[in-house]
Amino acid sequence: MPEGDTVLQTARRLDTALSGRVLTAFDLRVPRFATADLTGSLVLEVTARGKHLLTRFEGGLTLHSHLRMEGAWRVYGPGERPRGGPAHQIRAVLGNSERTAVGYRLPVVELLRTEDEERAVGHLGPDLLGADWDPDTALRNLLADPGRRIADALLDQRNLAGIGNVYMCELCFMARATPWLPVGELAPPVPALLVSTAKQLLEANRDRPMRTTTGATAALARNRSRERLFVYGRAGRPCMRCGTLIRVAERDDLPTYWCPGCQSGPTG
Numbered sequence: 001m002p003e004g005d006t007v008l009q010t011a012r013r014l015d016t017a018l019s020g021r022v023l024t025a026f027d028l029r030v031p032r033f034a035t036a037d038l039t040g041s042l043v044l045e046v047t048a049r050g051k052h053l054l055t056r057f058e059g060g061l062t063l064h065s066h067l068r069m070e071g072a073w074r075v076y077g078p079g080e081r082p083r084g085g086p087a088h089q090i091r092a093v094l095g096n097s098e099r100t101a102v103g104y105r106l107p108v109v110e111l112l113r114t115e116d117e118e119r120a121v122g123h124l125g126p127d128l129l130g131a132d133w134d135p136d137t138a139l140r141n142l143l144a145d146p147g148r149r150i151a152d153a154l155l156d157q158r159n160l161a162g163i164g165n166v167y168m169c170e171l172c173f174m175a176r177a178t179p180w181l182p183v184g185e186l187a188p189p190v191p192a193l194l195v196s197t198a199k200q201l202l203e204a205n206r207d208r209p210m211r212t213t214t215g216a217t218a219a220l221a222r223n224r225s226r227e228r229l230f231v232y233g234r235a236g237r238p239c240m241r242c243g244t245l246i247r248v249a250e251r252d253d254l255p256t257y258w259c260p261g262c263q264s265g266p267t268g
Helices: 004-018 135-142 150-155 165-174 190-205
Strands: 025-028 043-049 052-057 061-066 072-076 090-095 100-104 108-113 247-251 254-258
Touching: 004 043, 004 052, 004 072, 004 100, 004 190, 061 090, 135 190, 150 165, 150 190, 165 190, 165 254
Parallel strands: none
Antiparallel strands: 025 090, 043 052, 052 061, 061 108, 072 100, 090 100, 247 254
């Protein structure tokens, strides 16, 4: 599940390749929009909203796409052969005289009026990397259902937009709570620290080619190890805080990592 920083970096790459240029190629390989043709249109901008990508064109149209688990956008130069997957996985092609952007395995591809973008992204909570960020609203959203598991509350994009499975696991570790603990059982000021640290982490990684959480969280974790992540992807390796072996379990088809020594709460 891509994180908000990854989606923002994708938006930047697409914006650099497409914005201010006229399309010489436009192909949406999804049944509903297969006949749409914006060849000759000017691309105004590509922007991210949470984990959603919005490509805006002159004339008031927007291409809305979402990566979810398997999707990806790749940008190629003139004469460069697309290599992001077999041709049957291509869902969108946007090209100009200098660059071609190809969307692979995109589960969401839709063309809509720019004025109707809220229909696609209006349900999202405050964007951790967006101009609409509001920590107070994010905190209220997070605590609106006290009986909900922390993991589910953090991953619900209606609460705050941009957290994926990696950050969820890391944030729970920093809070010393298992992902299965009801969010209402977190004692103040831990919920507020979850929100502020989530913002800190995504901001710190928005310009990095390789994500890290261990070097940007001194307020909640004193360990200065060179390891990039505290728990995610480290199953069977010792915790950097207490030495207990990190564990992993499947939670709603997602791998969930935690330290049994440091994190308190239910484990399933």
